[in-house]
Amino acid sequence: MQRPVGAAPILVANAGSSSLKIRIVAPDGAVQFAGMAAEVGGASRLVLPAGSRAEAIVDHAAALVALIDAARAEGVDPDSVGAVAHRVVHGGPDLAASAELTPTVLSRAQAAATLAPLHNPPALAVISAAAERWPGLRQVACFDTAFHSTIPALGWRYALPDLPETRDIRRYGFHGLSYASLVARLPAATGRPLPRRLLAAHLGNGASLCAILDGRSAATTMGYSPLGGLTMGTRTGEIDGNAVLDIARRAGIDRAAAILNRESGLRGLGGASDMRTLETAGTPEAAFAVAHFIHWAVHHAGAMVADMGGIDAVVFTGGIGENSATVRAGIMRGLAFLGLDFDEASNGRGGPVIHAPSSRVQALIHAADEEGWIAEEARRVLGWP
Structure with a gap:
């Protein structure tokens, strides 16, 4: 038809x-x-x-x-x-x-x-x-990888020899649709130009940071796969390669993959992958899992800021980034050495917004909308109005 x-x-x-x-x-x-x-x-x-x-x-x-x-x-x-x-x-x-x-x-x-x-x-x-x-x-x-194609070779190439066994083993980065949407939509949401050095935090069951310099990805925490970087809902985040090899030797490759991708992260540390559950659990394990998530977000944020040569704004998106005041406050406290100051206030849509009244660094929340962005992208690709 x-x-x-x-x-x-x-x-x-x-x-x-x-x-x-x-x-x-x-x-x-x-x-x-x-x-x-x-x-x-x-x-x-x-x-x-x-x-x-x-x-x-x-x-x-x-x-x-x-x-x-x-x-x-x-x-x-x-x-x-x-x-x-x-x-x-x-x-x-x-x-x-x-x-x-x-x-x-x-x-x-x-x-x-x-x-x-x-x-x-x-x-x-x-x-x-x-x-x-x-x-x-x-x-x-x-x-999801496309947005990160602008990362320079120094940022995407691992220190591996050029061998058939290492072909295509490189940093790709993910959550690119979320970051691309943020770059396109943030100016209209704030009424201001896109900050030149933007630290974007997509925090959810999968979590990553992206250094966005002049509207383009300059560095990101996820690497060859969505396993790398921050502590996540069920993924380890950063882990030494030899540790991965050792788990694979002990348990086999398939079992190791399940442990690293589905049984680790917040679930492995605190018994649940949902941040809301952990924040209300009241157990030492849950509190440690939340603190671990915040610590490694701050740790990697420092590298992202260094890659940009400074910071003009930080923006939180994703389920945790948009909804967890505890996580946002912890990360902002960890970044206080950059001169950030913040308060929580209502932005009129029933959710929190962070602002920095006495600092040159903006701190913001932006709702993730990957599906809406995909629809817009598709119309552009197809040449539709």
Whole structure:
């Protein structure tokens, strides 16, 4: 059938390792439908505007079908969409911008699946399911690694020899869609030009920092994979390579991967991956986990500021960054040596905002909106107004 274009909505698909979020976005940015399939392949459930319900969802392809059916049940016609846009975590070394999913782009994303084994395969499964559901419909891939393609070689190259065994082992960086959205939208949100030296903190179950210099990524804490850098919900963050090898020798590679990616971080230290749970737990282990998260955020922030030669603003985004006053205050105290001063105040939208009334350094909160940014990116790639 002839697909509508230009004025048609875009379906945004954001696939995680065990989840799928979709959003149907009108040309004016209005959200026609939003929903999520959680715990795909396990104790799965649909999270919808009307509430959450258990539903058997065996894989990501089935998750897409279930969410499309849910949209239709809410009066939104999924067949009205003119394109599907996907968050694809890893674009590999050759994809430095969002792109329409031609056979060449798709093959490169497939090749990069070995670099992001927890993230790319689910996205590729949803891409395939969308192609089956809407044959001939244009699809766009928005890569989380693309924003960091501006990091200089001194920042992305590990001190490894150039060997076949080390090919493509380099720092890629992630959360790029969140950072790109922040760069584009922060000036309108603050009414001020984008700060030249911006320390951005995307803090959530996955967490990273980015040094944004003149609107471009200059350094970031995540590296070859989303495992590196800060303490995270279930990931270790920074860990010595020989320690990883030793865990693999003791437990085997697959078990080591599970420990490092799914059983470590806040969960491994405090017994829970959710910051809200830890902040109210009242146990020494939980308090240590929160302190560990803050300590390593401050530790890595110092390196990001050094890479920029100073700092003009810090901005918090992501679930923890936007909602945990405890974490923000701890990080700001750790950065007090930079001359930051701060107060918490209401910004009129029901959430906190940080400001620095006696300092030259702005401190801000900005809501993450990866799905909204993906929709905007897709329209640009497709040449739609």
